[in-house]
Amino acid sequence: MPNPTAAMIVIGDEILSGRTRDSNMHYLAQELTKVGIDLQEVRVVSDDAAAIEGAVRALSAAYTHVFTSGGIGPTHDDITADCVARAFGRSIDVRDDARAILQAHYDRMGTELNAARLRMARIPEGAGLIENPVSAAPGFTIENVYVMAGVPAVFEAMVASVLPTLVGGRPLMSQSLRIFRGEGDIAGPLGELAADFPDLSIGSYPFQKDGVYGAQIVIRGQDGAQVDAAMTRLSEIFGA
Amino acid sequence: MPNPTAAMIVIGDEILSGRTRDSNMHYLAQELTKVGIDLQEVRVVSDDAAAIEGAVRALSAAYTHVFTSGGIGPTHDDITADCVARAFGRSIDVRDDARAILQAHYDRMGTELNAARLRMARIPEGAGLIENPVSAAPGFTIENVYVMAGVPAVFEAMVASVLPTLVGGRPLMSQSLRIFRGEGDIAGPLGELAADFPDLSIGSYPFQKDGVYGAQIVIRGQDGAQVDAAMTRLSEIFGA
Numbered sequence: 001m002p003n004p005t006a007a008m009i010v011i012g013d014e015i016l017s018g019r020t021r022d023s024n025m026h027y028l029a030q031e032l033t034k035v036g037i038d039l040q041e042v043r044v045v046s047d048d049a050a051a052i053e054g055a056v057r058a059l060s061a062a063y064t065h066v067f068t069s070g071g072i073g074p075t076h077d078d079i080t081a082d083c084v085a086r087a088f089g090r091s092i093d094v095r096d097d098a099r100a101i102l103q104a105h106y107d108r109m110g111t112e113l114n115a116a117r118l119r120m121a122r123i124p125e126g127a128g129l130i131e132n133p134v135s136a137a138p139g140f141t142i143e144n145v146y147v148m149a150g151v152p153a154v155f156e157a158m159v160a161s162v163l164p165t166l167v168g169g170r171p172l173m174s175q176s177l178r179i180f181r182g183e184g185d186i187a188g189p190l191g192e193l194a195a196d197f198p199d200l201s202i203g204s205y206p207f208q209k210d211g212v213y214g215a216q217i218v219i220r221g222q223d224g225a226q227v228d229a230a231m232t233r234l235s236e237i238f239g240a
Numbered sequence: 241m242p243n244p245t246a247a248m249i250v251i252g253d254e255i256l257s258g259r260t261r262d263s264n265m266h267y268l269a270q271e272l273t274k275v276g277i278d279l280q281e282v283r284v285v286s287d288d289a290a291a292i293e294g295a296v297r298a299l300s301a302a303y304t305h306v307f308t309s310g311g312i313g314p315t316h317d318d319i320t321a322d323c324v325a326r327a328f329g330r331s332i333d334v335r336d337d338a339r340a341i342l343q344a345h346y347d348r349m350g351t352e353l354n355a356a357r358l359r360m361a362r363i364p365e366g367a368g369l370i371e372n373p374v375s376a377a378p379g380f381t382i383e384n385v386y387v388m389a390g391v392p393a394v395f396e397a398m399v400a401s402v403l404p405t406l407v408g409g410r411p412l413m414s415q416s417l418r419i420f421r422g423e424g425d426i427a428g429p430l431g432e433l434a435a436d437f438p439d440l441s442i443g444s445y446p447f448q449k450d451g452v453y454g455a456q457i458v459i460r461g462q463d464g465a466q467v468d469a470a471m472t473r474l475s476e477i478f479g480a
Binding site: 013014015016017018019020021022025026027028029030031032033038039040041042043044045046047048051073074075076077111114115116117119134135151153172174182183184185186187188190191194195201202203204205206207208215218220 | 254255257259265268269271285316351355356357391422428430431434442443445455458
Protein backbone atom coordinates (compact mmCIF):
# COMPACT_ATOMS: atom_id res chain seq x y z
CA MET A 1 0.00 0.00 0.00
CA PRO A 2 1.43 3.39 -0.90
CA ASN A 3 2.26 5.73 1.96
CA PRO A 4 -0.05 8.62 2.89
CA THR A 5 0.95 11.86 1.15
CA ALA A 6 1.33 15.35 2.52
CA ALA A 7 1.80 18.95 1.47
CA MET A 8 2.79 22.01 3.46
CA ILE A 9 1.81 25.67 3.15
CA VAL A 10 4.23 28.18 4.65
CA ILE A 11 2.52 31.54 5.12
CA GLY A 12 4.66 34.60 5.41
CA ASP A 13 5.86 37.69 3.61
CA GLU A 14 8.93 37.68 5.84
CA ILE A 15 10.20 34.53 4.14
CA LEU A 16 9.42 35.68 0.59
CA SER A 17 11.16 39.01 1.22
CA GLY A 18 14.29 37.20 2.39
CA ARG A 19 14.19 38.74 5.84
CA THR A 20 13.74 35.40 7.58
CA ARG A 21 14.95 31.96 6.64
CA ASP A 22 12.23 29.34 7.04
CA SER A 23 13.10 26.38 9.23
CA ASN A 24 9.68 24.75 9.66
CA MET A 25 9.75 23.10 6.23
CA HIS A 26 12.97 21.26 6.96
CA TYR A 27 11.72 20.22 10.40
CA LEU A 28 8.38 18.91 9.12
CA ALA A 29 10.08 17.10 6.21
CA GLN A 30 12.30 15.18 8.62
CA GLU A 31 9.46 14.32 11.02
CA LEU A 32 7.14 13.10 8.24
CA THR A 33 9.89 10.96 6.70
CA LYS A 34 10.38 9.23 10.06
CA VAL A 35 6.75 8.12 10.23
CA GLY A 36 6.35 7.16 6.58
CA ILE A 37 4.25 10.07 5.34
CA ASP A 38 5.53 11.34 1.99
CA LEU A 39 5.85 15.12 1.82
CA GLN A 40 5.33 15.78 -1.89
CA GLU A 41 4.89 19.52 -2.18
CA VAL A 42 5.50 22.73 -0.25
CA ARG A 43 4.12 26.12 -1.16
CA VAL A 44 5.32 29.35 0.37
CA VAL A 45 2.66 32.03 -0.07
CA SER A 46 2.39 35.65 1.02
CA ASP A 47 0.07 37.09 3.68
CA ASP A 48 -2.62 37.40 1.04
CA ALA A 49 -6.13 36.03 1.52
CA ALA A 50 -6.64 34.79 -2.04
CA ALA A 51 -3.22 33.12 -2.10
CA ILE A 52 -3.78 31.30 1.19
CA GLU A 53 -7.32 30.19 0.32
CA GLY A 54 -6.26 28.98 -3.12
CA ALA A 55 -3.37 26.95 -1.76
CA VAL A 56 -5.53 25.37 0.97
CA ARG A 57 -8.19 24.34 -1.54
CA ALA A 58 -5.77 22.99 -4.15
CA LEU A 59 -3.56 21.04 -1.76
CA SER A 60 -6.26 19.64 0.51
CA ALA A 61 -7.89 18.13 -2.59
CA ALA A 62 -4.63 16.63 -3.84
CA TYR A 63 -2.93 15.16 -0.75
CA THR A 64 -3.84 13.04 2.28
CA HIS A 65 -2.72 15.70 4.78
CA VAL A 66 -1.92 19.42 4.57
CA PHE A 67 0.09 21.26 7.23
CA THR A 68 0.21 25.04 7.44
CA SER A 69 2.66 27.21 9.31
CA GLY A 70 2.23 30.87 10.21
CA GLY A 71 -0.32 33.63 10.48
CA ILE A 72 -2.35 32.59 13.55
CA GLY A 73 -1.20 35.22 16.09
CA PRO A 74 -3.07 38.25 17.46
CA THR A 75 -1.98 40.97 15.00
CA HIS A 76 -3.70 42.42 11.92
CA ASP A 77 -1.49 40.42 9.55
CA ASP A 78 -2.60 37.09 11.05
CA ILE A 79 -5.30 36.02 8.61
CA THR A 80 -4.72 32.28 8.22
CA ALA A 81 -7.63 31.04 10.38
CA ASP A 82 -10.17 33.17 8.50
CA CYS A 83 -8.75 32.07 5.12
CA VAL A 84 -8.89 28.38 6.02
CA ALA A 85 -12.49 28.77 7.23
CA ARG A 86 -13.45 30.42 3.94
CA ALA A 87 -11.64 27.74 1.92
CA PHE A 88 -13.99 25.16 3.45
CA GLY A 89 -17.10 27.38 3.56
CA ARG A 90 -17.21 27.31 7.37
CA SER A 91 -18.14 30.14 9.69
CA ILE A 92 -15.54 31.34 12.19
CA ASP A 93 -15.83 33.08 15.54
CA VAL A 94 -14.35 33.11 19.04
CA ARG A 95 -15.03 29.65 20.42
CA ASP A 96 -15.65 28.93 24.11
CA ASP A 97 -13.17 26.04 24.38
CA ALA A 98 -10.35 28.06 22.83
CA ARG A 99 -11.27 31.13 24.90
CA ALA A 100 -11.12 29.04 28.11
CA ILE A 101 -7.60 27.85 27.23
CA LEU A 102 -6.44 31.42 26.66
CA GLN A 103 -8.22 32.75 29.75
CA ALA A 104 -6.54 30.15 31.97
CA HIS A 105 -3.13 30.87 30.43
CA TYR A 106 -3.33 34.66 30.78
CA ASP A 107 -4.80 34.38 34.29
CA ARG A 108 -1.73 32.36 35.29
CA MET A 109 0.50 35.01 33.77
CA GLY A 110 -1.45 37.94 35.22
CA THR A 111 -2.01 39.30 31.74
CA GLU A 112 -5.25 40.69 30.36
CA LEU A 113 -7.08 38.65 27.70
CA ASN A 114 -7.74 41.71 25.54
CA ALA A 115 -9.47 41.93 22.16
CA ALA A 116 -6.27 41.26 20.21
CA ARG A 117 -5.41 38.12 22.19
CA LEU A 118 -9.01 36.96 21.89
CA ARG A 119 -8.54 36.84 18.09
CA MET A 120 -6.45 33.73 18.75
CA ALA A 121 -9.61 31.98 19.98
CA ARG A 122 -11.25 32.41 16.55
CA ILE A 123 -11.69 28.81 15.40
CA PRO A 124 -13.70 27.62 12.38
CA GLU A 125 -16.96 25.80 13.05
CA GLY A 126 -16.38 22.07 13.53
CA ALA A 127 -12.59 22.26 13.78
CA GLY A 128 -10.63 20.31 16.42
CA LEU A 129 -8.02 22.09 18.53
CA ILE A 130 -4.27 21.40 18.40
CA GLU A 131 -2.55 21.73 21.75
CA ASN A 132 0.11 24.41 22.14
CA PRO A 133 2.18 23.61 25.23
CA VAL A 134 4.50 26.57 24.58
CA SER A 135 2.24 29.62 24.50
CA ALA A 136 -1.31 28.20 24.89
CA ALA A 137 -3.01 29.69 21.80
CA PRO A 138 -4.17 26.55 20.00
CA GLY A 139 -3.81 25.50 16.40
CA PHE A 140 -6.70 23.65 14.80
CA THR A 141 -7.51 20.90 12.37
CA ILE A 142 -10.33 21.03 9.86
CA GLU A 143 -10.96 18.37 7.21
CA ASN A 144 -7.43 17.17 6.34
CA VAL A 145 -5.70 20.49 7.13
CA TYR A 146 -3.59 21.11 10.25
CA VAL A 147 -3.20 24.82 11.00
CA MET A 148 -0.16 25.60 13.13
CA ALA A 149 1.93 28.53 14.32
CA GLY A 150 4.95 29.95 12.50
CA VAL A 151 7.23 30.48 15.49
CA PRO A 152 9.51 27.43 15.24
CA ALA A 153 9.29 26.34 18.90
CA VAL A 154 5.49 26.45 18.77
CA PHE A 155 5.30 24.85 15.32
CA GLU A 156 7.49 21.98 16.47
CA ALA A 157 5.42 21.43 19.63
CA MET A 158 2.21 21.38 17.57
CA VAL A 159 3.70 18.88 15.11
CA ALA A 160 4.54 16.70 18.10
CA SER A 161 0.87 16.95 19.21
CA VAL A 162 -0.48 16.06 15.76
CA LEU A 163 1.80 13.34 14.39
CA PRO A 164 0.85 10.59 16.87
CA THR A 165 -2.79 10.99 15.75
CA LEU A 166 -1.99 10.23 12.09
CA VAL A 167 -1.69 6.83 10.49
CA GLY A 168 1.78 6.62 9.07
CA GLY A 169 3.20 4.37 6.41
CA ARG A 170 6.36 2.38 6.12
CA PRO A 171 9.21 4.66 7.06
CA LEU A 172 11.59 5.38 4.24
CA MET A 173 14.88 3.53 4.62
CA SER A 174 17.86 5.31 3.20
CA GLN A 175 21.54 4.65 2.69
CA SER A 176 24.09 6.87 1.10
CA LEU A 177 27.57 6.68 -0.37
CA ARG A 178 30.00 9.48 -1.18
CA ILE A 179 31.75 8.92 -4.49
CA PHE A 180 34.73 11.09 -5.34
CA ARG A 181 34.19 11.26 -9.08
CA GLY A 182 32.39 13.79 -11.25
CA GLU A 183 28.68 13.14 -11.72
CA GLY A 184 29.34 12.75 -15.44
CA ASP A 185 31.38 9.62 -14.73
CA ILE A 186 28.85 8.21 -12.29
CA ALA A 187 25.73 8.90 -14.34
CA GLY A 188 25.86 5.95 -16.78
CA PRO A 189 26.16 3.07 -14.28
CA LEU A 190 23.86 4.89 -11.85
CA GLY A 191 21.11 5.13 -14.45
CA GLU A 192 21.38 1.38 -15.07
CA LEU A 193 21.18 0.71 -11.33
CA ALA A 194 18.07 2.90 -11.08
CA ALA A 195 16.47 0.99 -13.97
CA ASP A 196 17.21 -2.33 -12.22
CA PHE A 197 15.55 -1.15 -8.98
CA PRO A 198 12.39 0.64 -10.13
CA ASP A 199 10.84 0.64 -6.63
CA LEU A 200 13.74 2.61 -5.16
CA SER A 201 14.50 6.29 -5.45
CA ILE A 202 18.17 6.76 -6.31
CA GLY A 203 19.36 10.34 -6.11
CA SER A 204 22.68 11.91 -6.99
CA TYR A 205 23.66 15.13 -5.19
CA PRO A 206 26.85 16.64 -6.55
CA PHE A 207 29.30 18.45 -4.33
CA GLN A 208 32.47 20.35 -4.89
CA LYS A 209 34.77 21.11 -2.03
CA ASP A 210 38.35 22.36 -2.00
CA GLY A 211 38.61 21.56 -5.71
CA VAL A 212 37.45 17.96 -5.28
CA TYR A 213 34.37 16.92 -7.26
CA GLY A 214 32.04 14.18 -6.17
CA ALA A 215 28.48 13.15 -5.54
CA GLN A 216 26.52 11.84 -2.60
CA ILE A 217 24.41 8.96 -3.87
CA VAL A 218 21.28 8.38 -1.76
CA ILE A 219 19.21 5.22 -2.16
CA ARG A 220 15.75 5.35 -0.59
CA GLY A 221 12.88 2.91 -0.42
CA GLN A 222 10.38 1.23 1.85
CA ASP A 223 11.96 -2.22 1.48
CA GLY A 224 15.16 -2.35 3.53
CA ALA A 225 16.40 -5.54 1.82
CA GLN A 226 16.12 -3.91 -1.60
CA VAL A 227 17.95 -0.82 -0.37
CA ASP A 228 20.70 -3.11 0.96
CA ALA A 229 20.93 -4.98 -2.34
CA ALA A 230 21.16 -1.78 -4.38
CA MET A 231 23.79 -0.32 -2.06
CA THR A 232 25.87 -3.50 -2.35
CA ARG A 233 25.74 -3.23 -6.16
CA LEU A 234 26.61 0.46 -6.01
CA SER A 235 29.65 -0.24 -3.83
CA GLU A 236 30.81 -2.99 -6.21
CA ILE A 237 30.44 -0.75 -9.26
CA PHE A 238 32.45 2.09 -7.79
CA GLY A 239 34.92 -0.06 -5.88
CA ALA A 240 34.13 1.62 -2.57
CA MET B 241 3.57 51.25 -11.28
CA PRO B 242 3.52 47.96 -9.38
CA ASN B 243 6.77 46.02 -9.24
CA PRO B 244 7.35 42.98 -11.45
CA THR B 245 6.36 39.74 -9.70
CA ALA B 246 8.20 36.45 -9.43
CA ALA B 247 7.76 32.86 -8.36
CA MET B 248 10.31 30.13 -7.72
CA ILE B 249 10.16 26.37 -8.24
CA VAL B 250 12.59 24.32 -6.15
CA ILE B 251 12.95 20.82 -7.62
CA GLY B 252 14.21 18.09 -5.39
CA ASP B 253 13.21 15.01 -3.45
CA GLU B 254 16.21 15.61 -1.20
CA ILE B 255 14.57 18.72 0.24
CA LEU B 256 11.11 17.16 0.65
CA SER B 257 12.62 14.13 2.42
CA GLY B 258 14.40 16.42 4.87
CA ARG B 259 17.86 15.18 3.89
CA THR B 260 18.96 18.59 2.65
CA ARG B 261 18.00 22.05 3.77
CA ASP B 262 17.29 24.35 0.84
CA SER B 263 19.27 27.57 0.76
CA ASN B 264 18.50 28.80 -2.76
CA MET B 265 15.06 30.13 -1.83
CA HIS B 266 16.44 32.41 0.85
CA TYR B 267 19.24 33.59 -1.46
CA LEU B 268 16.90 34.38 -4.36
CA ALA B 269 14.41 36.11 -2.04
CA GLN B 270 17.11 38.47 -0.82
CA GLU B 271 18.47 39.21 -4.31
CA LEU B 272 15.02 39.90 -5.80
CA THR B 273 14.09 42.21 -2.92
CA LYS B 274 17.23 44.25 -3.61
CA VAL B 275 16.20 44.93 -7.22
CA GLY B 276 12.51 45.53 -6.59
CA ILE B 277 11.08 42.28 -7.97
CA ASP B 278 8.40 40.88 -5.63
CA LEU B 279 8.78 37.17 -4.94
CA GLN B 280 5.19 36.13 -4.29
CA GLU B 281 5.24 32.34 -4.27
CA VAL B 282 7.64 29.42 -3.97
CA ARG B 283 6.78 25.81 -4.72
CA VAL B 284 8.97 22.90 -3.75
CA VAL B 285 8.11 19.89 -5.91
CA SER B 286 9.52 16.38 -6.16
CA ASP B 287 11.55 14.91 -9.02
CA ASP B 288 8.31 14.04 -10.79
CA ALA B 289 7.59 15.03 -14.39
CA ALA B 290 3.91 15.88 -13.93
CA ALA B 291 4.62 17.94 -10.80
CA ILE B 292 7.38 19.95 -12.48
CA GLU B 293 5.41 20.55 -15.69
CA GLY B 294 2.31 21.56 -13.78
CA ALA B 295 4.17 24.04 -11.60
CA VAL B 296 5.95 25.59 -14.60
CA ARG B 297 2.68 26.07 -16.49
CA ALA B 298 0.75 27.47 -13.53
CA LEU B 299 3.40 29.87 -12.29
CA SER B 300 4.62 31.13 -15.68
CA ALA B 301 1.03 32.14 -16.44
CA ALA B 302 0.60 33.92 -13.08
CA TYR B 303 3.85 35.85 -12.52
CA THR B 304 6.21 38.11 -14.48
CA HIS B 305 9.22 35.82 -13.92
CA VAL B 306 9.71 32.23 -12.76
CA PHE B 307 13.02 30.89 -11.47
CA THR B 308 13.71 27.17 -11.09
CA SER B 309 16.46 25.50 -9.11
CA GLY B 310 17.63 21.90 -9.47
CA GLY B 311 17.48 18.89 -11.74
CA ILE B 312 19.72 19.95 -14.64
CA GLY B 313 22.75 17.71 -14.06
CA PRO B 314 23.89 14.61 -15.97
CA THR B 315 22.19 11.84 -13.96
CA HIS B 316 18.94 9.92 -14.56
CA ASP B 317 17.06 11.97 -11.93
CA ASP B 318 17.78 15.25 -13.75
CA ILE B 319 14.56 15.77 -15.69
CA THR B 320 13.92 19.50 -15.35
CA ALA B 321 14.99 20.56 -18.87
CA ASP B 322 12.73 17.99 -20.55
CA CYS B 323 9.80 18.94 -18.31
CA VAL B 324 10.16 22.66 -19.02
CA ALA B 325 10.34 21.96 -22.78
CA ARG B 326 7.13 19.90 -22.56
CA ALA B 327 5.41 22.61 -20.49
CA PHE B 328 5.88 25.01 -23.42
CA GLY B 329 5.36 22.45 -26.21
CA ARG B 330 8.95 22.85 -27.42
CA SER B 331 11.24 20.12 -28.75
CA ILE B 332 14.50 19.47 -26.91
CA ASP B 333 17.81 18.01 -28.02
CA VAL B 334 21.55 18.46 -27.63
CA ARG B 335 22.26 21.93 -29.00
CA ASP B 336 25.51 22.89 -30.74
CA ASP B 337 26.13 26.06 -28.74
CA ALA B 338 25.72 24.27 -25.41
CA ARG B 339 27.78 21.31 -26.61
CA ALA B 340 30.62 23.66 -27.61
CA ILE B 341 30.64 25.20 -24.12
CA LEU B 342 30.85 21.76 -22.50
CA GLN B 343 33.46 20.50 -25.00
CA ALA B 344 35.75 23.47 -24.30
CA HIS B 345 35.33 23.04 -20.54
CA TYR B 346 36.05 19.31 -20.48
CA ASP B 347 38.95 19.71 -22.96
CA ARG B 348 40.52 22.17 -20.52
CA MET B 349 40.05 19.68 -17.70
CA GLY B 350 41.23 16.68 -19.73
CA THR B 351 37.90 14.95 -19.11
CA GLU B 352 35.84 13.06 -21.65
CA LEU B 353 32.54 14.62 -22.80
CA ASN B 354 30.66 11.33 -22.49
CA ALA B 355 26.96 10.59 -23.12
CA ALA B 356 25.95 11.48 -19.55
CA ARG B 357 27.70 14.87 -19.61
CA LEU B 358 26.25 15.55 -23.04
CA ARG B 359 22.75 15.41 -21.50
CA MET B 360 23.61 18.78 -19.98
CA ALA B 361 23.67 20.23 -23.52
CA ARG B 362 20.00 19.33 -24.03
CA ILE B 363 18.33 22.72 -24.43
CA PRO B 364 14.76 23.40 -25.54
CA GLU B 365 14.24 24.87 -29.01
CA GLY B 366 14.43 28.66 -28.94
CA ALA B 367 15.77 28.95 -25.38
CA GLY B 368 18.59 31.36 -24.46
CA LEU B 369 21.56 30.08 -22.46
CA ILE B 370 22.42 31.21 -18.92
CA GLU B 371 26.14 31.39 -18.23
CA ASN B 372 27.60 29.08 -15.58
CA PRO B 373 31.02 30.42 -14.59
CA VAL B 374 31.45 27.69 -11.95
CA SER B 375 31.07 24.40 -13.80
CA ALA B 376 30.27 25.41 -17.40
CA ALA B 377 27.02 23.45 -17.97
CA PRO B 378 24.59 26.27 -18.84
CA GLY B 379 21.14 27.02 -17.52
CA PHE B 380 18.59 28.37 -19.96
CA THR B 381 15.72 30.78 -20.27
CA ILE B 382 12.54 30.10 -22.19
CA GLU B 383 9.51 32.42 -22.25
CA ASN B 384 9.55 33.95 -18.73
CA VAL B 385 11.19 30.94 -17.02
CA TYR B 386 14.83 30.86 -15.87
CA VAL B 387 16.10 27.29 -15.41
CA MET B 388 19.09 27.08 -13.07
CA ALA B 389 21.17 24.54 -11.17
CA GLY B 390 20.46 23.33 -7.64
CA VAL B 391 24.03 23.37 -6.31
CA PRO B 392 24.06 26.64 -4.34
CA ALA B 393 27.35 27.99 -5.72
CA VAL B 394 26.16 27.43 -9.29
CA PHE B 395 22.63 28.68 -8.59
CA GLU B 396 24.02 31.88 -7.11
CA ALA B 397 26.36 32.44 -10.06
CA MET B 398 23.48 31.93 -12.50
CA VAL B 399 21.26 34.37 -10.58
CA ALA B 400 24.10 36.89 -10.89
CA SER B 401 24.12 36.29 -14.66
CA VAL B 402 20.36 36.70 -15.01
CA LEU B 403 19.38 39.56 -12.68
CA PRO B 404 21.13 42.38 -14.56
CA THR B 405 19.08 41.44 -17.66
CA LEU B 406 15.75 41.97 -15.88
CA VAL B 407 13.90 45.23 -15.44
CA GLY B 408 13.51 45.72 -11.71
CA GLY B 409 11.11 47.88 -9.79
CA ARG B 410 11.48 50.21 -6.87
CA PRO B 411 13.46 48.41 -4.22
CA LEU B 412 11.53 47.75 -1.06
CA MET B 413 12.60 50.01 1.80
CA SER B 414 12.30 48.47 5.21
CA GLN B 415 12.77 49.52 8.82
CA SER B 416 12.25 47.48 11.91
CA LEU B 417 11.82 47.96 15.64
CA ARG B 418 12.08 45.39 18.44
CA ILE B 419 9.38 45.86 21.04
CA PHE B 420 9.68 43.98 24.30
CA ARG B 421 5.98 43.42 24.92
CA GLY B 422 3.72 40.52 24.06
CA GLU B 423 2.14 40.66 20.59
CA GLY B 424 -1.26 40.79 22.30
CA ASP B 425 -0.39 44.19 23.77
CA ILE B 426 1.04 45.50 20.52
CA ALA B 427 -1.72 44.25 18.21
CA GLY B 428 -4.34 46.98 18.77
CA PRO B 429 -2.23 50.10 18.09
CA LEU B 430 -0.36 48.23 15.35
CA GLY B 431 -3.59 47.42 13.51
CA GLU B 432 -4.54 51.11 13.63
CA LEU B 433 -1.13 52.09 12.28
CA ALA B 434 -1.50 49.58 9.43
CA ALA B 435 -4.93 51.03 8.60
CA ASP B 436 -3.46 54.56 8.50
CA PHE B 437 -0.72 53.50 6.06
CA PRO B 438 -2.50 51.24 3.56
CA ASP B 439 0.39 51.37 1.05
CA LEU B 440 2.85 49.91 3.54
CA SER B 441 3.23 46.33 4.68
CA ILE B 442 3.52 46.21 8.46
CA GLY B 443 4.48 42.81 9.83
CA SER B 444 4.78 41.59 13.40
CA TYR B 445 7.16 38.70 14.09
CA PRO B 446 6.95 37.45 17.66
CA PHE B 447 9.97 36.14 19.49
CA GLN B 448 10.56 34.60 22.85
CA LYS B 449 14.04 34.41 24.22
CA ASP B 450 15.22 33.57 27.73
CA GLY B 451 11.68 34.06 29.00
CA VAL B 452 11.33 37.51 27.45
CA TYR B 453 8.44 38.02 25.03
CA GLY B 454 8.49 40.53 22.26
CA ALA B 455 7.95 41.19 18.58
CA GLN B 456 10.03 42.52 15.75
CA ILE B 457 7.88 45.00 13.85
CA VAL B 458 8.92 45.40 10.22
CA ILE B 459 7.58 48.23 8.08
CA ARG B 460 8.10 47.84 4.35
CA GLY B 461 7.16 49.92 1.35
CA GLN B 462 8.40 51.49 -1.86
CA ASP B 463 8.09 55.05 -0.55
CA GLY B 464 10.92 55.75 1.89
CA ALA B 465 9.27 58.90 3.28
CA GLN B 466 6.13 56.95 4.19
CA VAL B 467 8.20 54.21 5.83
CA ASP B 468 9.97 56.93 7.85
CA ALA B 469 6.66 58.50 8.89
CA ALA B 470 5.17 55.18 9.98
CA MET B 471 8.30 54.26 11.93
CA THR B 472 8.23 57.64 13.72
CA ARG B 473 4.62 57.01 14.73
CA LEU B 474 5.46 53.47 15.85
CA SER B 475 8.31 54.73 18.03
CA GLU B 476 6.04 57.37 19.59
CA ILE B 477 3.31 54.84 20.34
CA PHE B 478 5.62 52.43 22.08
CA GLY B 479 7.90 55.01 23.62
CA ALA B 480 11.02 53.51 22.08
